[in-house]
Amino acid sequence: MIGLRHLETLDAIREAGSLVEAAERLHVTQSALSHQLRDLEDRLGVSLLNRRTRPVRFTVAGERLLALADQVLPLMRQGLRDIRSLATGQSGRLHLAIECHACFQWLMPALDRFREQWPQVELDLSAAFAFAPQPALLRGDLDMVISSDPVEHDALLWLPLFSYELVLAVARDSVLAARDFIDAQSLADQTLITYPVERERLDIFTAFLDHAGVEPAQIRRTELTPMMIQLVAAGRGVAALPNWAISEYLQHDLICSVPLGKQGVWRTLHAGIRREEAEVPFLQEFIQTAKQESLRGLQGIRAAS
Amino acid sequence: MIGLRHLETLDAIREAGSLVEAAERLHVTQSALSHQLRDLEDRLGVSLLNRRTRPVRFTVAGERLLALADQVLPLMRQGLRDIRSLATGQSGRLHLAIECHACFQWLMPALDRFREQWPQVELDLSAAFAFAPQPALLRGDLDMVISSDPVEHDALLWLPLFSYELVLAVARDSVLAARDFIDAQSLADQTLITYPVERERLDIFTAFLDHAGVEPAQIRRTELTPMMIQLVAAGRGVAALPNWAISEYLQHDLICSVPLGKQGVWRTLHAGIRREEAEVPFLQEFIQTAKQESLRGLQGIRAAS
DNA sequence: TCTTTAAGATGAGATTTTCTCATGATAGGT
DNA sequence: ACCTATCATGAGAAAATCTCATCTTAAAGA
CATH class of the missing domain: 3.40.190.290 (D-Maltodextrin-Binding Protein; domain 2)
Structure with a gap:
């Protein structure tokens, strides 16, 4: 339904201020982000951000997802670091x-x-x-x-x-x-x-x-x-x-x-x-x-x- | 690299005690879980669980991912609930x-x-x-x-x-x-x-x-x-x-x-x-x-x- | 000890998802 | 009013993920 990819995309868009710039940072095309965002909005049934402003503005729902990203992404990154440490045998x-x-x-x-x-x-x-x-x-x-x-x-x-x-x-x-x-x-x-x-x-x-x-x-x-x-x-x-x-x-x-x-x-x-x-x-x-x-x-x- | 799907799978396996049972709960085949798990283990470079025991036993790395799942999945669920509430106009x-x-x-x-x-x-x-x-x-x-x-x-x-x-x-x-x-x-x-x-x-x-x-x-x-x-x-x-x-x-x-x-x-x-x-x-x-x-x-x- | 049984692994192919490319539409700045 | 930068869109390619059929193996029962 809603994946980490989406949270990362939203986070990148917030940092970048536009889809184009965010796409560059994520090493994908602007088209990918546009599709991704639209799919997500369709499935959730809410608009997440207003693309017509510069920088783009997030709706209330968009802000909620960003808050979620701020909670979840650091946890995921830390988890991955720990696993890597285990995998390389530095910890265990x-x-x-x-x-x-x-x-x-x-x-x-x-x-x-x-x-x-x-x-x-x-x-x-x-x-x-x-x-x-x-x-x-x-x-x-x-x-x-x-x-x-x-x-x-x-x-x-x-x-x-x-x-x-x-x-x-x-x-x-x-x-x-x-x-x-x-x-x-x-x-x-x-x-x-x-x-x-x-x-x-x-x-x-x-x-x-x-x-x-x-x-x-x-x-x-x-x-x-x-x-x-x-x-x-x-x-x-x-x-x-x-x-x-x-x-x-x-x-x-x-x-x-x-x-x-x-x-x-x-x-x-x-x-x-x-x-x-x-x-x-x-x-x-x-x-x-x-x-x-x-x-x-x-x-x-x-x-x- | 590592998605929510994986965390949900691991969580289900822990609850179910076996791949077969977990697959049923997740409405996929046992094969899917087996592939998914193996791919993940290959990419992370660690074994996550020992399938030869009943119930299956998680390795240290597996336990770490389960801990991650316990942190992340509830956050995701709550976030999704909030979005739904926004989407249906119950909050806003x-x-x-x-x-x-x-x-x-x-x-x-x-x-x-x-x-x-x-x-x-x-x-x-x-x-x-x-x-x-x-x-x-x-x-x-x-x-x-x-x-x-x-x-x-x-x-x-x-x-x-x-x-x-x-x-x-x-x-x-x-x-x-x-x-x-x-x-x-x-x-x-x-x-x-x-x-x-x-x-x-x-x-x-x-x-x-x-x-x-x-x-x-x-x-x-x-x-x-x-x-x-x-x-x-x-x-x-x-x-x-x-x-x-x-x-x-x-x-x-x-x-x-x-x-x-x-x-x-x-x-x-x-x-x-x-x-x-x-x-x-x-x-x-x-x-x-x-x-x-x-x-x-x-x-x-x-x-x- | 030999079956039997249930679980997990595996390979091939189908399905679904996600991406890119090419192009169209639109808003803001000059 | 025209650029220019940005986002949207459709088609098709690529990748990820799943299913089906089959094999291997460990553990329980006779």
């Missing part, structure tokens, strides 16, 4: 989920640095312990998933961040502390301290114990890595943790770490995003930042070992 | 100009009644003593002119309101008071009291004295009809006024009135409007109201005579 949303508890340790500094560099990006972090992150990523609830168990999918892209070794944290005075590596059997009489998530999500089971059909003597759960360390240090149990997650404690000689099995258990953390967003600048940037941050952690480990 | 503007001083007398009650009946119409009154009202009417500054000197014009419509007699108001004890009528010569030794406007706008000259080539001995000017009456009653001069303008004073025997010339000087008041607005309801209504109001004045005269 990064809803992030992590599947591993320990990741907070290297993630937090990375997030801080990212926030500084991309203040326009709405950042949100959730722990994906209680739900499956892949479907959420696919449907757009999430924009990135940090996981060591990437599930391949056509619409997803999994980018490796870094590899790490899952090691067993043991008390310094434990009999296990002296071993070059630990076999599964050795855990049969130990208390294992884990994060409180399903067993299927714990690498110590899926990548080590289940293979050998071994079950620890007891399982204790806690959410907090520092508390885990305290329990281990006190000889109340052992915990399987990423090497970078405990490097700090190793340096302070609070605990010892021993590889799991002769080859050790190695895992790789991946960042998963939707393939369609592969080119979004701030996503690429974030992954770079995350890699750098994890590198610092690894350097710490080298220094410690 | 009546900028009125009168060319005769005395007209205020019958116009004021008419305006009061009109204001009650058409509160939506913006009413404005100006006295057209210092400018030419016809051009202002043509160019849209005015919407109606009350004049006893209608100038015919293709784009204008002059509707007669009522006829009146221009009479000479004289003191009761004046020698002129006894006359059946007054000839031009009789004014040669009189003081004539007029409104302070150009001589060409005074009927007493153009329609009576100029004919006979007579000039009054003296001319006095005043803006206010009651003051004119007081001066006349005090024998300080005579004044040419419409019969209805002085009926009240005649009834109270403050002054006398005498016809100008044997046939009297008769004039007809007209309401002039733009021909294109001939059908505007509140203009027709106003003219009706004005006629009725003037009729009351004439009844007063009959009662007085």
Whole structure:
């Protein structure tokens, strides 16, 4: 019935004072404006402006439409600017989920640095312990998933961040502390301290114990890595943790770490995003930042070992 | 680039939850919406919504456009309503100009009644003593002119309101008071009291004295009809006024009135409007109201005579 | 797991809208 | 009274938008 084109035309006519001049500004012919205006007037059933004066004079109805233009056009322009900003990846949303508890340790500094560099990006972090992150990523609830168990999918892209070794944290005075590596059997009489998530999500089971059909003597759960360390240090149990997650404690000689099995258990953390967003600048940037941050952690480990 | 159609489509999709349902509501095919959406996404360079979920999920960019729709669409709808109201003549503007001083007398009650009946119409009154009202009417500054000197014009419509007699108001004890009528010569030794406007706008000259080539001995000017009456009653001069303008004073025997010339000087008041607005309801209504109001004045005269 | 079903995507062609070109009409300035 | 600049108009071209028919795919049911 009445479109933005009409509002823009009326606005231009007001600024220009005549159809001819307005047509030039809008890069169309005077004829186009004349037709357009006449069609609009016919459909609305009102005269919008008196073309016989110089500059042209708007009727009451014309003034009303100009007021409408003054309200609507700036809103549209701002909306379009925002969309462009989103499209070019200058602003946007990064809803992030992590599947591993320990990741907070290297993630937090990375997030801080990212926030500084991309203040326009709405950042949100959730722990994906209680739900499956892949479907959420696919449907757009999430924009990135940090996981060591990437599930391949056509619409997803999994980018490796870094590899790490899952090691067993043991008390310094434990009999296990002296071993070059630990076999599964050795855990049969130990208390294992884990994060409180399903067993299927714990690498110590899926990548080590289940293979050998071994079950620890007891399982204790806690959410907090520092508390885990305290329990281990006190000889109340052992915990399987990423090497970078405990490097700090190793340096302070609070605990010892021993590889799991002769080859050790190695895992790789991946960042998963939707393939369609592969080119979004701030996503690429974030992954770079995350890699750098994890590198610092690894350097710490080298220094410690 | 981005039109109202798109905003309406997105809004409908949000309400409906799917393209198919939204297409039904908008009375187009699902295909149309699919094409429309894809074109928009291509042009903007962003995905707007994820069609694979039920209901569909909007991306950040999509949400931004929906927010825009929520701002813009209500404004457009209200604007359209206002225009319709203007188009059907339920609201509008009546900028009125009168060319005769005395007209205020019958116009004021008419305006009061009109204001009650058409509160939506913006009413404005100006006295057209210092400018030419016809051009202002043509160019849209005015919407109606009350004049006893209608100038015919293709784009204008002059509707007669009522006829009146221009009479000479004289003191009761004046020698002129006894006359059946007054000839031009009789004014040669009189003081004539007029409104302070150009001589060409005074009927007493153009329609009576100029004919006979007579000039009054003296001319006095005043803006206010009651003051004119007081001066006349005090024998300080005579004044040419419409019969209805002085009926009240005649009834109270403050002054006398005498016809100008044997046939009297008769004039007809007209309401002039733009021909294109001939059908505007509140203009027709106003003219009706004005006629009725003037009729009351004439009844007063009959009662007085 | 295999159907079934409903939704969305796509290409071609029809329809509608909007524009340009060429020309006519008109008002204001000289 | 004649220019000159402005707006109007009709016909046809160009562009945008829609429909129809058909395909692909995801999710629900057997």
